[in-house]
Amino acid sequence: MSAHPLHKLLRAEALPTAFCPGCGNGLVAGALLRALIKAGLDFQKSVFVTGIGCAAWIPSPHFRADSLHVAHGRAIPTALGIKLRRPELHVMVIGGDGDLAGIGGNHLLHAARRNADLLVIMVNNFVYAMTGGQVGPTTPQNLPTPTTPYGNPEYPMDVAGVVAAAGANYVARWTTAHLAQLEKSLLKALALDGFRFVEVVSQCPARVAGRLSMAPAEALRWFQKHSKPVGQAGPEEIAVGDYVERNRPGLLQTLGKAEHG
Ligand SMILES: Cc1ncc(C[n+]2csc(CCOP(=O)(O)OP(=O)(O)O)c2C)c(N)n1
Ligand SMILES: [Mg+2]
Numbered sequence: 221m222s223a224h225p226l227h228k229l230l231r232a233e234a235l236p237t238a239f240c241p242g243c244g245n246g247l248v249a250g251a252l253l254r255a256l257i258k259a260g261l262d263f264q265k266s267v268f269v270t271g272i273g274c275a276a277w278i279p280s281p282h283f284r285a286d287s288l289h290v291a292h293g294r295a296i297p298t299a300l301g302i303k304l305r306r307p308e309l310h311v312m313v314i315g316g317d318g319d320l321a322g323i324g325g326n327h328l329l330h331a332a333r334r335n336a337d338l339l340v341i342m343v344n345n346f347v348y349a350m351t352g353g354q355v356g357p358t359t360p361q362n363l364p365t366p367t368t369p370y371g372n373p374e375y376p377m378d379v380a381g382v383v384a385a386a387g388a389n390y391v392a393r394w395t396t397a398h399l400a401q402l403e404k405s406l407l408k409a410l411a412l413d414g415f416r417f418v419e420v421v422s423q424c425p426a427r428v429a430g431r432l433s434m435a436p437a438e439a440l441r442w443f444q445k446h447s448k449p450v451g452q453a454g455p456e457e458i459a460v461g462d463y464v465e466r467n468r469p470g471l472l473q474t475l476g477k478a479e480h481g
Contacts, residue, residue, distance in 0.1 A: 226253050229263055234281040239274065242436030244396040244422030248343055249278045251399050251420075252314075255406035266310045269299040271324060274350045274424075275316035275343035293323030296331045299338050300471075307472050310410075313340040317358040318348040321379045325357065328379075328417075332386035335414040337470040341406075342379060342417065345424040346432060353427030364430040371430075380419045384463040389414030389470065391463035393450070395421040395443040398460060405462070414470035421458055 230253075239245045256263070268279030272292035280287035290298045295313045303311040313320075320328050320342045331338060347365055348354045355365040355372050358379060362371040384391040390412050394402040402420060409416040423439035434442060446457050453459035 240426040242425040259410040271295040271319040273316035296327040317344040332388040349427040383417045390416040393419040397440040397443040
């Protein structure tokens with residue numbers, strides 16, 4: 221194991237990861253760890269909360285920090301409970317599109333409305349990957365999945381757009397082909413209070429079917445080619461960049477907890 225600063229934040233005994241070869245989760249983990257190092261965040265005062273799914277395995281068991289792995293979809297209310305009781309901790313949630321926008325969608329919406337002081341990172345691989353690639357709230361229309369073999373008849377949700385409209389202080393979307401921008405975005409998010417949401421569109425070389433089933437390198441090129449800045453992306457493109465950045469008082473401040481610690 222080299223002495224690279226990233227390695228100090230990783231549990232050597234948990235490596236190599238259980239992620240499939242070419243999975244985007246390692247790229248997201250790397251960008252987050254680099255942002256945490258640059259932000260100078262104290263890992264001893266950081267808590268990572270996840271639900272269930274492949275993306276939910278990013279912090280636990282890999283990060284050398286406190287982490288909670290809770291019921292599918294329930295990471296946000298658990299994280300909020302921790303933050304309200306221990307406001308001095310940096311509380312972060314990492315999860316998949318199914319976990320955060322599907323079964324946990326209502327928690328996401330209301331945590332954003334409350335401007336709860338949490339950083340939430342959603343890895344959007346378009347499907348419920350861990351359970352076999354079933355259709356979910358972000359699956360593109362017409363994409364075949366094991367549960368929609370003739371193509372998804374539904375419209376996908378623009379999760380970043382919904383969270384911005386619900387009231388979050390900061391919302392951005394990037395892809396695994398935009399790691400430098402993602403890192404900057406996470407740094408910005410780490411410096412703000414209130415609800416911060418960063419969506420990362422990511423490849424799943426194992427479970428995504430149809431036109432999006434590509435070799436990892438091809439998927440990254442596809443993301444690059446089909447990404448446009450927010451406000452300029454067409455229906456078949458990925459809108460990337462900041463959706464919103466504002467500085468409304470977060471929930472802790474509105475509850476009067478900030479001064480009392
Ligand atoms: C209450 C409950 N319902 C369903 C499941 C089964 N389940 C486990 S992971 C998962 C989907 C995960 O999808 P996503 O959050 O997008 O993460 P990914 O695996 O794609 O990274 C589901 C439905 C469960 N564990 N618990
Ligand atoms: Mg998913």
